[in-house]
Amino acid sequence: MADKISKERRSANMSAIRSKHSKPEMQVRRLLHSLGYRFRLHRKDLPGKPDIVLPGRQAVIEVRGCFWHVHPDPKCKDARPPASNKGYWSSKLGRNVQRDAANLAALEALGWRVLVLWECEVASPDLAARLSHFLNPTG
Template identity: 65%
Template sequence: MTDTISPEKRSALMSRIRSTNTKPEMTVRSLLHRLGYRFRLHRRDLPGRPDIVLPRHMKIILVHGCFWHGHGCRLASKPKSNGEYWSTKIMSNKTRDVKNLAALEAAGWRVLEIWECEVRRGEGMEERILAFMQAP
């Protein structure tokens, strides 16, 4: 199936997609701040530039977009055009995520992964974060 949008229009659309300060990330950051936790953002000296870093607690929170990181929910639907490109792209993202997670854990960090769909639902998000932060 061919793409129905011109390459220029597709490029303009894709350029508006953020990699930092996404809505789910901002929601999690707001919740953490309300709970009294202070954090650093996107530390370049850590593998994968994690979204939220809590250095005092040696904990990291990764907020993954369901489409970009290949989650199994409805938000991670496969594009109808250029399927081979997107399959390769998402698989490489997943491979990179596994590698970065292993490197962070090997360095002594505890990591919580939160998916975009979980943030949208919002159910139990505060309890999950509190349990993660209070765990040794």
Template identity: 60%
Template structure:
């Protein structure tokens, strides 16, 4: 793999969005097709969950494997970069800590939380059954 110039790397990083990314859109389409309605990125909830189902007190986070450090054994996209580790290590660690704090705060407030990882959106049949069981009436 060729090493990227700092300018090219900066350009790549600038294009990464926090909302409406492809994995999130996959989950949104599936949930909508299943007949559930939701609100997006509610700012009044810890962590601003990607999808919020108010009456069900359920929230879904769609995490990118790299940015939220998916388990390294399960997902190769969750690797920490080998270059500039002094920057990436603490940054990614803060993301993981912030995610855990938001999920804990939601759970303590009586919300059910589901985290969908970017790599899990590739198998839509499995994802659909997971979403159905999470959102099904209790």
């Protein structure tokens, strides 16, 4: 049986969740910077205000939370929906997935290359190589 949490406590928990400058995003930004890449953050003139934008390379990196953006990998333990209030969560998380797909399509239509990194992938030891390969596709 799930623990019952008061509405006030749940509200406090939810309001503490960041949409910008999250821990996984900060880790990716630090790594990019240490690799010598310079970038812009959350450009308002691009669809969805992408997390990391490298204008000179026409590249965007989105760092997505596994829970909030419904990571499709069945091995990801963070992507499981809550057991309670399933209708609410299904609807809410479904809208996030639809919005992500629309923003991705809009960015690609504008000529941007997009790399989606999931929260659970940020700790991967091959992340630096993956970022370098994405940002330097010809060599």
